[in-house]
Amino acid sequence: MSPIDAVEYGIIDGVIFRDTIIALVPVPEKIKASTFNYEEISKDPKKILTPEIPDDEIY
Numbered sequence: 001m002s003p004i005d006a007v008e009y010g011i012i013d014g015v016i017f018r019d020t021i022i023a024l025v026p027v028p029e030k031i032k033a034s035t036f037n038y039e040e041i042s043k044d045p046k047k048i049l050t051p052e053i054p055d056d057e058i059y
Contacts, residue, residue, distance in 0.1 A: 041048055
């Protein structure tokens with residue numbers, strides 16, 4: 001963090017304490033494109049309506 005950012009966030013002048021700042025979760029730069037087509041969706045529509053999301057990806 002640059003000194004200018006620290007002033008903007010109030011760290012240097014003591015308004016905000018460093019202990020109270022929460023680090024953000026890194027976000028992936030690219031998101032996978034959808035690979036579903038109409039034929040796959042029409043065969044099993046519940047697959048689209050109830051996606052399988054691993055527990056470690058739920059925030």
